[in-house]
Amino acid sequence: MKFNYKNYGQGVLRPVIPIEIGYKENFVSYEVLVDSGADLCIFDAQIAEILGIDVFKGEKQDVCGITGVSEFYYLHQVKIKVGGWDYSVKVGFLFNMARMGYGVVCQKGFFDIFVVKFDLLKEEMEFKERK
Numbered sequence: 001m002k003f004n005y006k007n008y009g010q011g012v013l014r015p016v017i018p019i020e021i022g023y024k025e026n027f028v029s030y031e032v033l034v035d036s037g038a039d040l041c042i043f044d045a046q047i048a049e050i051l052g053i054d055v056f057k058g059e060k061q062d063v064c065g066i067t068g069v070s071e072f073y074y075l076h077q078v079k080i081k082v083g084g085w086d087y088s089v090k091v092g093f094l095f096n097m098a099r100m101g102y103g104v105v106c107q108k109g110f111f112d113i114f115v116v117k118f119d120l121l122k123e124e125m126e127f128k129e130r131k
Contacts, residue, residue: 020081038106044097
């Protein structure tokens with residue numbers, strides 16, 4: 001499946017794609033940055049709350065991003081839908097991530113499911129399911 005890079009204006013292109021995140025019967029649409037440098041999928045904690053997940057009941061972990069500031073996130077098992085296909089993955093929910101405008105999919109929970117090809121000049125990404 002192919003997705004176009006998202007244009008943020010003034011020459012800023014990012015590999016951001018639409019997905020759906022699900023828990024039990026509930027699903028919500030969400031945009032995520034496809035980040036080959038990230039170790040774990042992390043989404044805003046508000047998404048968990050919308051889905052009916054008690055964020056604080058997850059396994060507490062800490063993450064240190066590019067700024068060097070350590071923050072806590074909480075691990076939960078959810079489903080993600082990418083291009084109509086469902087996958088069960090463990091993700092972290094982090095408070096105050098909404099300021100970024102999107103979540104992050106990464107090595108565990110995305111790159112272990114798909115072979116990913118980035119083509120910046122064509123402004124597209126291609127994902128093939130691993131067999």
